[in-house]
Amino acid sequence: MNASTTTTPVLARPAVLAAHGVRKSFRVGDRELEVLHGVDFTLAPGEILALTGPSGAGKSTLLHILGLLDRPTSGTVTLDDASAWELPNEERARLRNRKLGFVFQFYHLISELTALENVLLPAMVGESTREYRSNRTRHEGAARGMLASFGLSERLTHRPAQLSGGERQRVALARALLYDPPIVIADEPTGNLDRATGERVLELLFREQAARKFSLLFVTHDDRLAARCERHVVMDDGVIQPRAAD
Amino acid sequence: MFRSFLSWRYLLHRRTNLIGIFGVMLGVGALIAILSIMTGFLQQTRASVRGTLADFFVRPAPLMHSGDDSVEYEPERVLEIVRAEPGVRAATPQYSWYGMLVPGGVDTARTAELQSRPLDAQDNAMEVVGIDFETEATTTALDEALRRPPFRGHAVADPKQPFARPPRYKPDGLEKPRIVLGDALMGRLEVRRGEEITLLTAVFDPESRTLVGSNKGFIVAGSFRTKDNEIDSRRAYVEREVLADFLRTDARYTCVLVMLDDYEHDGERIRESLAKKLEAAKLIEGQSAEILSWEQMRQTLLGAIKNERVLMAIMLSLILVVACFSIFAILSMMVTEKRRDIGVLTALGATPRGVMHTFLMIAFWDALVGAVAGAVLGTWLAVKIDPFEKWLSSTFHVQIFDRSIYYFDEIPSVVEPLWVAVIVLGALLCALLFAAIPAWRAARMDPLEALRYE
Numbered sequence: 001m002n003a004s005t006t007t008t009p010v011l012a013r014p015a016v017l018a019a020h021g022v023r024k025s026f027r028v029g030d031r032e033l034e035v036l037h038g039v040d041f042t043l044a045p046g047e048i049l050a051l052t053g054p055s056g057a058g059k060s061t062l063l064h065i066l067g068l069l070d071r072p073t074s075g076t077v078t079l080d081d082a083s084a085w086e087l088p089n090e091e092r093a094r095l096r097n098r099k100l101g102f103v104f105q106f107y108h109l110i111s112e113l114t115a116l117e118n119v120l121l122p123a124m125v126g127e128s129t130r131e132y133r134s135n136r137t138r139h140e141g142a143a144r145g146m147l148a149s150f151g152l153s154e155r156l157t158h159r160p161a162q163l164s165g166g167e168r169q170r171v172a173l174a175r176a177l178l179y180d181p182p183i184v185i186a187d188e189p190t191g192n193l194d195r196a197t198g199e200r201v202l203e204l205l206f207r208e209q210a211a212r213k214f215s216l217l218f219v220t221h222d223d224r225l226a227a228r229c230e231r232h233v234v235m236d237d238g239v240i241q242p243r244a245a246d
Numbered sequence: 247m248f249r250s251f252l253s254w255r256y257l258l259h260r261r262t263n264l265i266g267i268f269g270v271m272l273g274v275g276a277l278i279a280i281l282s283i284m285t286g287f288l289q290q291t292r293a294s295v296r297g298t299l300a301d302f303f304v305r306p307a308p309l310m311h312s313g314d315d316s317v318e319y320e321p322e323r324v325l326e327i328v329r330a331e332p333g334v335r336a337a338t339p340q341y342s343w344y345g346m347l348v349p350g351g352v353d354t355a356r357t358a359e360l361q362s363r364p365l366d367a368q369d370n371a372m373e374v375v376g377i378d379f380e381t382e383a384t385t386t387a388l389d390e391a392l393r394r395p396p397f398r399g400h401a402v403a404d405p406k407q408p409f410a411r412p413p414r415y416k417p418d419g420l421e422k423p424r425i426v427l428g429d430a431l432m433g434r435l436e437v438r439r440g441e442e443i444t445l446l447t448a449v450f451d452p453e454s455r456t457l458v459g460s461n462k463g464f465i466v467a468g469s470f471r472t473k474d475n476e477i478d479s480r481r482a483y484v485e486r487e488v489l490a491d492f493l494r495t496d497a498r499y500t501c502v503l504v505m506l507d508d509y510e511h512d513g514e515r516i517r518e519s520l521a522k523k524l525e526a527a528k529l530i531e532g533q534s535a536e537i538l539s540w541e542q543m544r545q546t547l548l549g550a551i552k553n554e555r556v557l558m559a560i561m562l563s564l565i566l567v568v569a570c571f572s573i574f575a576i577l578s579m580m581v582t583e584k585r586r587d588i589g590v591l592t593a594l595g596a597t598p599r600g601v602m603h604t605f606l607m608i609a610f611w612d613a614l615v616g617a618v619a620g621a622v623l624g625t626w627l628a629v630k631i632d633p634f635e636k637w638l639s640s641t642f643h644v645q646i647f648d649r650s651i652y653y654f655d656e657i658p659s660v661v662e663p664l665w666v667a668v669i670v671l672g673a674l675l676c677a678l679l680f681a682a683i684p685a686w687r688a689a690r691m692d693p694l695e696a697l698r699y700e
Contacts, residue, residue, distance in 0.1 A: 069593060069693050090597055097595025104697065108590045112255040124248035125594045175594075 015042035015078070016215050017066060017183055022075035024061050035061050037238040038075065045182065048209060048216045050226035053235035060187070062235065063219050067185050068096050080182075097126035101176030101214070103205070105188035107168040109160040109175075115167075116156040119143040119174045126179070139178065146174040150204055166197035170204060177208060183215045190222065202228075248591070249600060253607035256584070262576050263612055269569025270616025270673050271623060277562045277669050278624025278661070283631060284555040285665075286658030291551055294473030299540040300338075300386050300503035302517060304328065306530045321499040327523050328504055333512045338385040339499040341376030341486045345447030347427075349437045372431060372480045374445060376489030376499075379408060385505045388483070391470040392426070397649075398433025399469025402426060408467055409485055414440030415465050423488040425464035429471035430479035437466050449493045462492050476547070513539065566673055569616070570680040573609050577684040581605060581691070588688055589696025602689035609681030610674065617673040624669075625661050632656040 024036040035058045043049055043066075053059050064070035065077060068084050077084045079095055087095070109118045123139045124132060132139075147156060150170040160168055169189060176184055186205065190198030202225065209216045218225060226232045234241045257263050306324055321339035328337045383389040392405040402408045409424040411417075425443060427435070437443055443464050448457040464484060472478055490498045506516055521537050524530040530537070541548060581588075588601055596604075627634065635647050635657055647657050 064694050067593065069697075093592075093595045093597045093600075095595075096593060102593045104590075108586060108593075108697065110252070110587050110590065112252075112259040121248065121591075122594045124251055125591060125596050125600070129250070 014045070016045045016080065017043040017217075018078045019062070019066060019072075020076050020078070022062070022065055022072045022077065024058075024065065024070070025073045034073075035238050036065075036072070039235075039238070039240055041066070041233070041240065043183065043215050043217055045215055046209075046213045048206075048218075048228075048230040050218045050220055050229035050232045051235060052220055052223070052226050052232065053241075057235040058238040059219050059235050063185060063187055063217075066217070067100055067102060068092050094126070097122060098179055099181050099183060101179070101181040101184040103169070103172055103176050103184065103186040103189045105191040107160070107165075107172045107192075109168055109171055111160050114157045114159055115147060115152060115163065115171045116140070116143055118160070118171055119147060119178055121175060122178045143174065143178060146177060147171070150174055164197075165193050166200060169193060169197075169201045173201065173204060173208070177212070177214075180212060181214060183217065184209070185217045185219075187219045188221070189218070190225070191220075248596065249603045249607050252591075253604050254611055256580065256604075256608050257611045257615075260576075260580065262579070263608070266569060266573040266576050266609075266612040266677075267616040267619070269572050270566065270613050270677065271620040273562065273566035273569045274617045274620025274669055274673050275624035275627065276565055277559065278621060278666055279627040279631070280558050280562055281555065281665055281669075282624070282628035282659045282661045283657065284551070284558055285662060286628075286660040288548070288551045288555065289660055290473065290658040292548065299543055301506045301509045301513065301540055302504040302520070303536075303538045303540075303543060304502040304504060304520070304524065304530065305500065305536050305538065306502070306524070319497045321502055323527065324502050324524065324529050327527060327529070328502060328520060331516060331520055331523070333507050333516050334504055335507050336381065336385040336505045338378055338381035338503050339486060340382075340501050340503055341489050341493075341498070342500045343374050343376070343447060343489060343493060344371065345374055345445050346371050347374075347431070347435060347482065348444045348446060349435050350442060350444055372428075372482060374425075374447075374482050374484060374489065376486030377483050378486055382503075385503050387472065388470060391472045392468075394471045396429045396432075396469050396471050399427060399429040399471070400432065400439045402468030402470075403439070408470075408483070410467070412440040412465065412467050414438075422463050422465045423484060424467035426467050426483045427469050428478035428481045429469045430475060431482060432466070432469040434479065439466055439468050441466050447493075450495050452494055460492070563672075566676055569673075570613075570676045573612050573677050574680040574684065576612075577605060577609055577681050578687070580608070581684045581688045584688075585691055585696040587696075588691050589693040592693035593697065598689035601691075602685045605685035605688045606678060606681050609677045609685070613674045613677030617670040620673070621666050621670050625666065628659045628661045631659050 019039055019041040022036055022039045022041070023034060025032045025034040027033070039058075039062055041062065051059050051063070061070065065072050068077070068079070071085055076086075079099060082095070084092055084095060109115075110121065113121065120139055120143050123135065127135065144153075144156065147153060147170075150173065152167060152170055152174075155163060155167060155171075160171070163171065169192075173189075184205075189205065190201055193201060205216065206228075208214075216229075218229060220226060304324060325337050325339065328334055377388070379388075389405065392402055392408055395401070403412055404410055408426050411421070412424070422442065425445075427437075427443075435443070443466055444461050445464060446459070446461045449460040450456075451458045470478075470483070486499065504520075506512055517537055517539065521530070524537070591601060591604075592598075638644075639646050649655060
C-alpha cells in the first residue's frame with residue numbers, strides 16, 4: 001500500500017470526494033488572512049490517502065471543509081457528485097451523517113453515554129424516533145458486533161471515563177463506521193495514543209477499510225503512517241505540494 | 247431521536263439540574279398550595295358571610311317621618327310583596343343600629359370588677375341588630391350559629407328561644423330584655439350568661455327631633471358563633487320591637503333580608519322584579535332606598551380576599567421566575583461545558599436546530615419533572631394542610647393557625663384542577679422561555695471551535 005509502490009491509477013477513478021479551487025480566508029483584526037489558496041483535491045472510492053504537512057499548513061482547515069464542517073470562502077466541494085456547499089443545511093447534515101465517518105484525535109465521545117450508546121449515536125442523530133425504534137435491533141446488532149470485533153464486548157455498558165485511551169478510540173472508530181459510510185476522515189487518530197496502542201487502532205482501521213472498501217483520509221504528522229497509505233499528499237502554506245511519489 | 251434521549255441523559259447525569267428541578271417544584275408546589283388555601287378561604291368566607299347576610303337586603307324607608315304620609319314605617323307591606331315573589335324562600339325584617347356595650351348591672355361587686363377595666367371605644371363599639379327570631383331563623387343561618395359550640399362565649403340555654411329568660415337571671419323588679427352576643431364579643435367583654443349589660447347609644451328625641459344620648463340595660467342570654475369573625479366580634483341580637491321602642495324612631499325596621507331558592511340562577515331577575523314592584527308601591531325610592539345583594543354588602547371583604555389571592559399568586563410566581571433563572575444559568579453553564587459534544591453532534595449530522603432542541607429539551611425535562619413533582623406536593627399539601635398544620639404545631643409547640651381568630655374549624659382549602667394545569671403549563675412555558683437564549687447560543691456555536699477544544 002505504500003504510495004511509492006502502488007500501481008493502481010487512483011486519479012483515474014471517479015472521485016467520491018473532491019475539492020476544486022478551494023480558498024479559505026479568515027478575518028484577523030481588520031485584515032483578511034487566506035489559509036487555503038485554491039486547493040484542488042480528490043479522493044477516489046476505496047482509496048487510502050494521507051494528508052501531511054507542517055503545522056499551520058492548512059491541513060485541518062481543508063479537512064473541515066472536506067468534512068462539510070466549514071464553508072470555503074470560494075471553490076466547490078463535491079461529495080457523490082453533489083456540490084455539498086450549495087445544498088441546504090439539512091441536506092448537508094444528512095450527507096455528514098450518512099456519507100462521512102469522523103475519527104478525531106481526542107476521540108470526542110459523549111461522557112454521559114455508554115460505549116454502545118456512543119456507537120449508536122449517528123443512528124440516533126440521523127433518524128426520527130419512529131425510524132430509530134424500527135431499526136433499533138439492527139443498529140444495536142451492528143454496534144455490538146463491531147465493538148465485539150474490536151475487542152470491546154466486555155465494555156459495552158462502560159462510560160468513556162471507564163475506558164483506556166485505546167479503547168475510547170476503538171469506540172470512536174466503531175461510531176464512525178456504524179452507517180458503513182463511503183468515506184472515513186481520521187484526524188490524527190493515533191496522536192493521543194502510545195505507539196503500541198496506536199498501532200492496534202491503525203490495524204483495526206486498515207482491516208475495516210479492507211473489508212468495507214471505504215475511502216480513508218488520514219491527516220497525520222506520522223510519516224510511517226503516511227508511508228502505509230495508497231497516496232500521500234503534502235500540504236504547505238495553503239497549497240498542495242506536487243510530489244513525484246504520488 | 248437524539249434530542250430527547252441525549253437531553254434526558256444530560257439531565258440525569260448533571261446534579262446541578264436538580265437545583266432547577268427543585269426550584270420549579272418549590273414554586274409550583276407553593277403556588278398550588280397557597281392558591282388552594284386562598285380559594286378555600288374565599289369560598290368559606292363567602293359561605294359564612296352569605297349565611298349571616300341572606301341573599302338580598304331591601305333598605306326602604308327613612309328612619310324619621312319626612313312629612314310624606316305615604317311612607318311606610320312598618321315592614322309588613324314590603325314583606326308581603328317580597329314573599330309573593332316567585333323564587334323567594336323567606337324574608338325577615340331587621341333593625342340595625344350602632345352603639346357601645348358596657349358590662350354592668352345589678353350585681354354590684356361583679357359590675358365594679360367589670361367596670362374597673364378601661365373602656366376602649368374600638369373594642370366596645372358594635373352593631374346591635376333587632377330581629378324577629380321566628381322569621382330570622384328561616385331566612386339566615388342564625389339558628390345554626392346559635393347551635394354551634396362557642397369558642398369564647400356561652401351558648402344560649404335554648405337555641406329555639408334565644409331571648410328566653412336565662413336560668414341564672416332573677417329579675418329584680420322590671421324584667422329586662424335579653425341580648426345575644428357574638429362569640430368573640432362576649433369573650434372580649436368577659437360577661438357571663440344572665441349578667442346585665444348596658445347599651446349606650448344615641449336615640450331620636452321626637453320632641454326636639456335631634457339625637458340624644460341614652461342607654462338601656464339588657465340581660466346576656468348567651469352567644470352565637472358564625473364562621474365570620476367580623477360578625478362574631480361586632481354584633482349582638484335583640485328583639486326588633488324592643489330596639490325600635492327604645493330608639494323611638496318612626497321606622498320600625500331598617501331593612502328586610504331576603505333569601506332565595508336559587509340565588510346564583512335567579513338572583514338578578516328577582517332583584518330587578520322586586521325593585522320594580524317595590525318602587526311602584528313607593529316602598530323604595532331615593533338615595534337611601536336600595537336592594538343590595540350580599541356580595542355588594544361585603545364587597546370590601548370579598549374583594550380584599552380576591553386581591554390578596556392575586557397578590558399571593560404574583561409573589562409566588564416570583565419563586566418560579568427565580569427557578570427558571572436557575573435553569574437559565576445551569577443551561578448556560580452546560581452549553582459552555584458541552585461545546586465539544588455540540589461539535590461531535592454536528593459532525594455526526596445534527597443540524598443547529600437539532601442542537602437547539604436538545605438544550606431546550608433539557609429545560610423542558612427540568613421543568614416537567616419539577617412541575618409534576620410540585621403539582622403532587624402542592625396538591626398533597628393543600629389537601630392535608632389541616633393535619634399537617636396540627637402536626638407542625640404539636641411538634642414545634644407553636645400555634646401556626648389560630649382557629650379562634652380565623653373562625654374556621656379547619657384550614658380551608660380547595661384544589662382547582664384548572665389552576666393546577668395552568669400553573670404547570672406556566673412553569674413549562676417560563677422554563678422554555680428562559681432556556682431559549684442558551685439553547686440558541688448552543689445552536690450558533692461553531693462546531694470547529696467545539697472540536698478543537700479539549
